[in-house]
Amino acid sequence: MLITEKFHSIQGEGRLTGIPMFFIRTNLCNLRCKWCDTTYSFSGGHEENYQELADECIASWEGWICLTGGEPLLQREAVEFTRKVCSSGKSVLIETGGSLDIQPFTLIEGTVIDMDIKTPSSGEEKSIRMENLKHLRPRDYVKMVIKDMADLDYSHKFIEKYLMGNEVVFQPAWGTDPAWIVEEVLKRRIPVRIMLQEHKYIWGEKRGV
Numbered sequence: 001m002l003i004t005e006k007f008h009s010i011q012g013e014g015r016l017t018g019i020p021m022f023f024i025r026t027n028l029c030n031l032r033c034k035w036c037d038t039t040y041s042f043s044g045g046h047e048e049n050y051q052e053l054a055d056e057c058i059a060s061w062e063g064w065i066c067l068t069g070g071e072p073l074l075q076r077e078a079v080e081f082t083r084k085v086c087s088s089g090k091s092v093l094i095e096t097g098g099s100l101d102i103q104p105f106t107l108i109e110g111t112v113i114d115m116d117i118k119t120p121s122s123g124e125e126k127s128i129r130m131e132n133l134k135h136l137r138p139r140d141y142v143k144m145v146i147k148d149m150a151d152l153d154y155s156h157k158f159i160e161k162y163l164m165g166n167e168v169v170f171q172p173a174w175g176t177d178p179a180w181i182v183e184e185v186l187k188r189r190i191p192v193r194i195m196l197q198e199h200k201y202i203w204g205e206k207r208g209v
Helices: 050-059 078-087 130-135 149-163 178-188 198-203
Strands: 002-010 020-026 064-068 091-096 111-116 141-146 167-172
Touching (some): 002 198, 050 078, 141 149, 149 167, 149 178
Parallel strands (some): 091 111
Antiparallel strands (some): 002 020
């Protein structure tokens, strides 16, 4: 597998915020979101044997492994890696941009999918693989990054049309005042969670956290 970095931290985004995890950040991404905070994962990286990497994850003290990127689903060994880690009793959170097939991962017991629905401010709102929506399980969730009112309007309509019954997280884009997002969600009665990027409030914008 092509790896950008590995580190121990707490989960800073989404429904599992605050849980200690061992992070495996893969290299390469097929999208170019305008507000991406991990552009350093677009190129470079180093090869690691996926079985040895899985063994390292299994030996880690954390009960959770976060497979992130970049876009981890681009890695040809990602499914086998995930299957091996989960077979040990560990749980694997897979953070994906939603443009590639998630089904092979939802068939593995012990996984949780954190799938982005890209909003207009990303410039990649047409990238979503709609077939993925039918593969989401009750323990999976969808994340939408909100930067402006156009993003919120888009997300509101998308939820009403496709995601009623799914857990959705609204994440204010870094630098965006979350107050107006909260006020709009309450006014419109949108059934979502609003969650900030906790790791950035703790450590700021830096790698390896």
